[in-house]
Amino acid sequence: MRCYLERAFGTQVKRVLKQFVGRFNRLEFFITELIMAKALTDRCQQILEAIIEEYIATAQPVGSKALTQNQGISLSPASVRNVMAELEELGYLASPHTSAGRIPTEKGYRFYVDTLLRVSDLDNRQKNQIEMKYRKHGLQMADMLREASRTLSSFSHHTGLVMIPRLKVTVFRHIEFVKLSSRQLLVVFVTQSGLVQNKLVEIDEELTQSDLEKITNYLNQTMSGLSIQEVRARIVAEMAQEKALYDQLLRRAFTLSSAALGDEADGDVIIDGTSYFLEQPEFSDLQQMKNIVQAFEQKSMLVDLLDRGTDTEGVQVIIGSETQYHELSGCSLITAAYSGRRGSLGTLGVIGPNRMPYSTIIPIVDYTANLISRLLDREND
Numbered sequence: 001m002r003c004y005l006e007r008a009f010g011t012q013v014k015r016v017l018k019q020f021v022g023r024f025n026r027l028e029f030f031i032t033e034l035i036m037a038k039a040l041t042d043r044c045q046q047i048l049e050a051i052i053e054e055y056i057a058t059a060q061p062v063g064s065k066a067l068t069q070n071q072g073i074s075l076s077p078a079s080v081r082n083v084m085a086e087l088e089e090l091g092y093l094a095s096p097h098t099s100a101g102r103i104p105t106e107k108g109y110r111f112y113v114d115t116l117l118r119v120s121d122l123d124n125r126q127k128n129q130i131e132m133k134y135r136k137h138g139l140q141m142a143d144m145l146r147e148a149s150r151t152l153s154s155f156s157h158h159t160g161l162v163m164i165p166r167l168k169v170t171v172f173r174h175i176e177f178v179k180l181s182s183r184q185l186l187v188v189f190v191t192q193s194g195l196v197q198n199k200l201v202e203i204d205e206e207l208t209q210s211d212l213e214k215i216t217n218y219l220n221q222t223m224s225g226l227s228i229q230e231v232r233a234r235i236v237a238e239m240a241q242e243k244a245l246y247d248q249l250l251r252r253a254f255t256l257s258s259a260a261l262g263d264e265a266d267g268d269v270i271i272d273g274t275s276y277f278l279e280q281p282e283f284s285d286l287q288q289m290k291n292i293v294q295a296f297e298q299k300s301m302l303v304d305l306l307d308r309g310t311d312t313e314g315v316q317v318i319i320g321s322e323t324q325y326h327e328l329s330g331c332s333l334i335t336a337a338y339s340g341r342r343g344s345l346g347t348l349g350v351i352g353p354n355r356m357p358y359s360t361i362i363p364i365v366d367y368t369a370n371l372i373s374r375l376l377d378r379e380n381d
Contacts, residue, residue, distance in 0.1 A: 047083045061101025106320040153273030158352035162270040163306040165345040177212045291327040306347040309335040336369035
């Protein structure tokens with residue numbers, strides 16, 4: 001059945017199916033964790049939290065001696081080892097064959113993030129440092145999003161990601177047609193927030209520059225201020241009217257605008273700070289690093305992952321295999337949606353190893369998303 005739907009409806013259904021499967025698996029895992037949390041004693045939870053935080057700090061397998069010396073665990077090393085063995089049996093820890101210490105598993109990280117993690121707000125100094133990046137007058141949406149990616153990367157010391165809003169959620173301000181040849185046009189589309197997108201359109205009949213100017217003026221006068229979804233709906237409604245059949249200008253205008261604002265590409269992502277991956281010992285394996293670089297170059301995987309968080313509230317954390325992409329094995333993603341006056345526009349976040357300092361990166365992502373939302377809302381005043 002799934003294969004039939006994918007053949008019949010293409011990539012959109014694939015994306016929806018993947019999101020549904022991911023959310024179902026995530027819900028199932030969360031219910032299991034609620035049950036297992038009752039089975040984990042306070043002592044087990046304390047040791048698990050200490051191991052994860054020590055491993056995040058050192059990137060080295062954690063032994064009982066390190067816990068008692070560095071994490072303030074008041075138990076004897078023998079007692080700590082017993083608890084570690086229990087956590088390993090339950091699947092929260094693993095033993096690398098080269099060391100007597102333990103490292104967290106994805107299950108351990110997930111329990112840590114959902115149950116044990118303590119997150120604090122950024123202090124005023126940190127907030128001011130982030131806000132200073134956006135205090136230039138006349139900053140357009142594209143500039144804000146590029147700056148957001150740089151901000152996320154520089155403050156987290158990992159890779160910053162910002163998804164450019166899909167055309168359908170933006171507000172129409174201006175459209176222009178540039179004639180490239182007798183059968184090809186360049187469409188320049190400008191959103192209310194200043195985002196500029198270009199698209200090549202093939203046409204069936206040759207149009208003069210005068211025709212294009214009339215079409216441009218008509219569309220800009222009648223469609224400005226509408227969301228792209230509203231523009232598309234109006235185009236469909238107007239083309240169904242008899243007037244459009246007899247008015248050649250209207251017919252051409254609706255045909256061109258329908259082609260220009262039709263099916264979108266797979267989307268795009270602004271990426272900053274990819275070199276931080278080279279600093280992580282987890283990615284010293286050449287093949288794994290090649291897979292990650294390939295994912296960044298193709299971008300479709302990143303678009304899919306960010307797209308999952310567009311309609312959700314708050315910060316989302318995707319850990320390891322939850323991405324459903326083997327190319328991103330060992331990677332975690334922390335995301336939050338940003339919005340405008342008409343609702344959600346896109347998602348931004350930070351990607352790095354599972355061993356990310358979640359407690360410090362989550363508030364950075366959350367504050368940046370809220371700041372971008374406020375700035376975009378102000379731009380539309």
